[in-house]
Amino acid sequence: MSEVDRPGGYWPSQVSPPPRRHPLRLVVVLLVAAMLSAVALGVGRAAWQAAFTMPLVSSLRAPSAVSPPWARSTISPPASLSGGLSGSADLSALLARVAPGLVDINTQLGYQNGEGAGTGIVLSPSGEVLTNNHVISGATNITVTDIGNGQTYPATVVGYDRNHDVAVLQMQGASGLQTASIGDSDAVAVGDEIAAIGNAGGVGGTPSIAGGTVSALDQAVTVSDDTTGSSEQLSGLIQVAADVQPGDSGGPLVNTAGQVVGVDTAGSAGSRSQSSGGEGMAIPINDAIAISKQIDSGTSSANVHIGPTGILGIMVREPTANAGHNGVRSRYGATVPGVLVAGVTPGSPSEQSGLAAGDVIMSLDGAAVDSPTTLTTLLTSHHPGDLVRVAWADQSGQQQNAAVRLAAGPPS
Numbered sequence: 001m002s003e004v005d006r007p008g009g010y011w012p013s014q015v016s017p018p019p020r021r022h023p024l025r026l027v028v029v030l031l032v033a034a035m036l037s038a039v040a041l042g043v044g045r046a047a048w049q050a051a052f053t054m055p056l057v058s059s060l061r062a063p064s065a066v067s068p069p070w071a072r073s074t075i076s077p078p079a080s081l082s083g084g085l086s087g088s089a090d091l092s093a094l095l096a097r098v099a100p101g102l103v104d105i106n107t108q109l110g111y112q113n114g115e116g117a118g119t120g121i122v123l124s125p126s127g128e129v130l131t132n133n134h135v136i137s138g139a140t141n142i143t144v145t146d147i148g149n150g151q152t153y154p155a156t157v158v159g160y161d162r163n164h165d166v167a168v169l170q171m172q173g174a175s176g177l178q179t180a181s182i183g184d185s186d187a188v189a190v191g192d193e194i195a196a197i198g199n200a201g202g203v204g205g206t207p208s209i210a211g212g213t214v215s216a217l218d219q220a221v222t223v224s225d226d227t228t229g230s231s232e233q234l235s236g237l238i239q240v241a242a243d244v245q246p247g248d249s250g251g252p253l254v255n256t257a258g259q260v261v262g263v264d265t266a267g268s269a270g271s272r273s274q275s276s277g278g279e280g281m282a283i284p285i286n287d288a289i290a291i292s293k294q295i296d297s298g299t300s301s302a303n304v305h306i307g308p309t310g311i312l313g314i315m316v317r318e319p320t321a322n323a324g325h326n327g328v329r330s331r332y333g334a335t336v337p338g339v340l341v342a343g344v345t346p347g348s349p350s351e352q353s354g355l356a357a358g359d360v361i362m363s364l365d366g367a368a369v370d371s372p373t374t375l376t377t378l379l380t381s382h383h384p385g386d387l388v389r390v391a392w393a394d395q396s397g398q399q400q401n402a403a404v405r406l407a408a409g410p411p412s
Contacts, residue, residue, distance in 0.1 A: 090211075091195060091209050092209075094195055094254065094256070094258055095197060095206075095207065097258040098180065098197055098252060098254055098258050098260075099197070099206065099207050100147055100178040101121065101122045101147075101148065101179050101180030101181070102120065102121060102122065102147045102180065102198075102251065103119070103120040103129055103144045103145060103147060104117065104118075104119065104120075104145045104147070104204050104205075104207075105117060105119060105120050105131060105135055105136065105142065105144050105169070105199075106142070106143050106144075107135070107139035107141065108139065108140055108141040108142075109139060109410075110140030110141070110410075111138065111345070112138060116138075116202075117199055117202030117204070118131060118132065118135035118136075118198075118199060118247060118248075119197075119198035119199045119207070119247065119249060119251030119252075119264070120144060120169065121180045121250070121251070121252050121260060122146070122148075122180055123168075123179060123292065124177075124179060125176055125177050125178075125179060126171075126174060126175055126177070127146075127153065127155075127172075127177055128168060128169070128170055128171075128296075129155065129171060130167075130168060130250070130263065130292050131167050131168075131169060131249070131263075132249045132250040132263065132265055132283075133160045133161065133162050133164075133165045133166055133167040133411070133412075134249060135167065135249050136157060136169065136410075136411055137160075137162075137411055137412055138411070138412075139410050139411065140410050141154075142155045142169065144171050146174070146177055147206075147207065148178040153171040153173055153174050154172045154173075155169040155170060155172065156169065156172065157309075157411050158295055158296070158306070158307075159298075159300075159304060159307065160295070160305055160412075161291050161304045162303070162305070162376070162380065162412055163303045164283065164291055164303065165234060165265060165283065166263070166283065166288050166291045166292065167411065168292050180252060180260050181257075181260065182285060182289065183255055183259025183260055183261045184261070184285075184286065185284035185285045185286045185287070187261075188217065188255070188261050188262075189214065189217075190214050190215065190216060191213055192214045193211070193212075193213055194212060194213065194214055194240055194242065194253055194261070194262075195209050195210060195211045195242070196209070196210045196240065196242045196248055196251065196253050196264050196280055196282070197210075197248075197251050197252050197253075197254060197264075198244075198245070198247060198248030198250070198251025198252075198264055199251065200246070200247045201245060201246065201247050202246070202247040203247070207251070208245065208248075210242045210243040210245070211242065212240050212241045213242075214241075215241045216238075217238060217239070218235070218237070219236075219237040219239045219281065220233060220234065220235035220236070221233070221234055221237065221266075222234075234265070234281075234283070237265070237282065237284070238261070238281065238282045238284055240282065241278075241279060241280075242278075242279075242280050243280075244266070244278065244279075244280030244281075248264045249264060249266075250264065251263070251264045253282040253285075260285050261285050262282030262283060262284055263283040263288045264280060264281075264282050265280075265281050265282055265283055266280060291304065302380065303380070305380050305411070305412070307383060308383055308408050309383070309384070309408070309409050309410060309412060310379065310385070310386050310406030311348075311384075311406060311407055311410075312348065312349060312350045312379070312404060312407075313344065313345040313347075313348020313349055313350045313351065313407055313409070314341050314342075314343065314344050314355060314361075315341070315342045315343040315344075315345075316339045316342060316361065316372050316375060317339070317342045318339065318371060318372060337362060337368070337370065338361050338362040338363075338369050338370070338393070339360065339370075339371060339372055340358070340359075341356065341357055341359045341360070341392070343357050344356060348407060349404045349405055350390075350404060353402040353404045354400060355402075356394070356395075358395045359392045359393065359395065359400075360392055361391070361392045362392055362393060362399075363390070363391040364389070364390055365378070365389050366389070376412055379406075379412075380412070384406055384408035384409075385406065386405070387403050387404070387406075388403070390402060390404050
């Protein structure tokens with residue numbers, strides 16, 4: 001299975017999600033946090049639940065799917081764009097202006113045997129790219145195709161902020177690229193005409209564009225990962241009345257001047273079947289650029305992870321049917337606080353340390369683990385090779401602990 005923008009993104013709980021790219025998130029732990037109640041601009045992984053409900057906009061794609069050939073190697077932007085977005089001609093002109101500064105992102109999700117696709121915004125001629133974290137979360141291989149020159153490059157993750165759904169990539173061997181024009185999201189107002197641009201459907205080639213207007217500012221939504229119960233809240237978002245599609249994740253929300261004022265993150269689940277468009281959410285570009293600069297500086301924090309990701313090599317989930325209050329019941333009836341290990345990757349550090357499916361992780365480096373989200377957060381500051389002490393209860397209720405050396409894995 002695969003997904004197009006990250007795997008489809010997040011879908012509202014009341015809407016049937018597309019095929020998931022992550023059956024049970026490898027904890028790594030690294031659960032992906034997505035955002036709004038809009039259709040996650042990547043296709044399919046978790047559901048947004050909150051006062052605002054939308055899925056993330058990423059797209060899923062079958063592993064065997066073949067990207068169509070590029071319609072053209074370069075796109076020449078017009079010298080100017082008149083007035084507002086009154087029709088298809090204005091939208092086409094705006095797309096021609098913006099597209100050369102964008103990339104299509106394709107990911108292989110080795111642990112989940114899937115593929116994903118999304119969009120990125122070129123920040124530097126040497127190939128630095130801004131995108132959503134959920135677009136590259138779980139990726140074991142990333143390639144990026146520059147719309148401006150039609151060339152495909154391998155890419156590495158410079159860093160990411162899972163809680164704000166921002167990631168920075170570096171295209172390898174790129175130079176002389178056209179970059180996006182960055183605007184000022186503080187100047188955005190309700191009623192402004194905008195357009196969402198991206199790799200809708202994850203099909204590659206010339207990006208798609210959807211015109212619309214800003215419908216609200218400073219919106220907050222809670223997104224939950226339906227495979228683990230992990231949740232995160234995104235705030236300060238720009239809400240738009242525009243048909244944001246799976247695959248658009250990481251793409252630009254632009255004003256009529258072609259300046260990027262936001263990063264497309266989620267869209268309404270019903271937008272794909274509506275003739276008049278739907279709703280979408282975007283991260284203000286000022287916020288995304290501030291995070292990208294922190295990542296560029298190499299400064300990690302509680303939210304920002306720099307460089308390779310260290311993983312335990314396990315899959316975890318919240319307590320369900322056999323759960324007691326704030327914990328998991330062992331086979332002998334005792335309630336153990338923590339998160340349940342749903343699976344262990346063969347040959348992983350966790351397997352070598354004795355962890356097994358059915359065990360309950362209680363703490364990491366002495367800090368209590370009360371949810372998959374907590375475990376992911378505790379691992380954010382770590383890297384491959386770091387030693388962490390894991391305490392758990394086995395299925396008999398006996399407490400165990402071991403020093404585990406983290407392995408290299410995909411971003412969370």
